[in-house]
Amino acid sequence: MLKRLPLLALLAASFAAAAATLARPADVPKIPYQKHALKNGLEVILVEDRSLPLVAVNLWYHVGAANEAPGRTGFAHLFEHMMFAATKHLPRGMADNLLEAAGVSDSNGSTSFDRTNYYDTLPAHQLELALWIHSDRMGYLIEVLDQTALANQQDVVRNERRQRRENQPYGIVEEALWHNLFPVSHPYHAVIMGSHADIQAATLTDIKDFFKLYYRPNNATLTIVGDIDKGKTLALVEKYFGRFRAGDEVKPLAVPTPIVTAEKQVVIEDRVELQRVIMGWHTAKIYTPGDAELSLAGQILGGGKASRLYRSLVYEKQIAQDVSAAQDSLQLGSVFTVDVTARPGRSAREIEAAIDEELEKLRASPVEGEELERARNMIETSMIAGLQKVGGRADLLNHYNHYTGDPGYFARELAAYRRVTPADIQRVVNEQLKKAARVVIHGVPGTPNFGPE
CATH class of the missing domain: 3.30.830.10 (Metalloenzyme, LuxS/M16 peptidase-like)
Incomplete structure (x- = not known):
């Protein structure tokens, strides 16, 4: 493996040329990876790429808007925001300050129907900082969550709904498609943003119960790609995440697809x-x-x-x-x-x-x-x-x-x-x-x- 050759960039350029000439690219880029599982169930995927001194830390929790309880639409997205609140060891805002000082880029989180993710790209020598911050959220957020933090994020999320749906041209038109394709009982009916009433109705008990069920190591996958040593990186993951206990098993959703028989x-x-x-x-x-x-x-x-x-x-x-x-x-x-x-x-x-x-x-x-x-x-x-x-x-x-x-x-x-x-x-x-x-x-x-x- 040629570690310093920007192979993917060259492949991308060749594929673009192929698209222009309608030629079929024959080769498929390979991404050599290792997949591990800690004793607590956390999946770890590692890719070593020495082409640039960067590392990406990407943590997926296998929970999304589809997992919300009735009357709690928008809850998964609300909880994504809560993950950036204070933890036992990090006052609110300190994690962002530390990551920015370390040179982080492409740092955020997102919620879909099927999953929630949190990610950072930063200089490779700052990998341990990112692992500590992500592990602190997984292990020590729930201890310090309070009503003030919840109320603050409820306001933030409701304002985001106004910006992205109500004040965005055609926002409620797009939302109406999902409301009409899926019945109220289906997990995809409510759309990820949820309703004002449900967001405001969320309680601190709801938040803590959601965390205890879904934000456990056995319901998450941590992928690390970049200028790393795989053995040392796995040891760091064990150091920061291995201490957490597994939660209850999260069973896959089994929901039949609605049938539309008339336009x-x-x-x-x-x-x-x-x-x-x-x-x-x-x-x-x-x-x-x-x-x-x-x-x-x-x-x-x-x-x-x-x-x-x-x-x-x-x-x-x-x-x-x-x-x-x-x-x-x-x-x-x-x-x-x-x-x-x-x-x-x-x-x-x-x-x-x-x-x-x-x-x-x-x-x-x-x-x-x-x-x-x-x-x-x-x-x-x-x-x-x-x-x-x-x-x-x-x-x-x-x-x-x-x-x-x-x-x-x-x-x-x-x-x-x-x-x-x-x-x-x-x-x-x-x-x-x-x-x-x-x-x-x-x-x-x-x-x-x-x-x-």
Whole structure:
């Protein structure tokens, strides 16, 4: 292994060139890793990369918005914020100050339906500092959490909801798709931000119970990528995390995917000037048959200016100003969306009819081989580009480990895309993107209904 050669950067450049010429890259970049498990159940994934004196520390807890109890929507995201509160050994704000003084970059946390992660990239010689801070949160946060900290973060999270949903154009229009695709009883119904009422209703007891169940070492995976010695790094992980006791087993969620048997049309008023159409379907779970085909279909339909929807609705008909289509791949069931904003003077009905015209073409005839190749190369280029930074690699290995149990799933995902044929896309689109199995949201100018504060 050539430790100082920026191999991934070179591969990314070659993949970009391949996409431009529609050539198929033959080689698959390999990420040699080691996977360990401490006695308390903490999974540890290590990748040694000496190309730059940097290290990424990426900690995934296998809990997300889907794990929230009824009446506690937005709770997983609220708890993500609580993890940055004071711990037994670190007053609030000190962890950030220490990391900034150490030269940290790309430092944050995020919550999805299926997981919550916390991550930092910093100079390699500061690895121990990052491990101490992350372990202090895991082991010594709960002892000092109080009502003041909770009330403060409830205000912060509710303000974030206002900024990202209520004051963001089309924010509640996008949210309405999930509300109408999933019943109230489904973990994906509420969307990650939750409601004001549920966020405000969270109690300190709720917070502590959530922590004790989900924020235990046996429900977490720590991935470290960069300029490290794997043996010494594993010893450091044992030093800082090995003392914590495992919690109760967290059983995987088993929730059936809802079945939509008749098209549902919903009009949502918002403080916007232009009308928008958002369509959504229930589709194959992440990394199951149909998922790769629909990711490619999304690229063909709405992935950039060469896509079918862009060419038809923006260039030719000139009735839309932006388009997108994508497969949102998730653990309990994915969602395929088409999202189009009308030009001034154009209606949602007109946009919907134009989208349907392109969808019908995709159902009626296989895509051209060159069109599929272009979509495939764009996805592969994006995948490779995500490997260039140590933080991106660390998060990707955690992603694969969470969803498949195999941190080295990259080659298998790439192979899944390469196996897809034009006939496969036509078949899966006909099976899963039926007109009678979708929800259609029309976002129109008007007075929004934000619900109770």
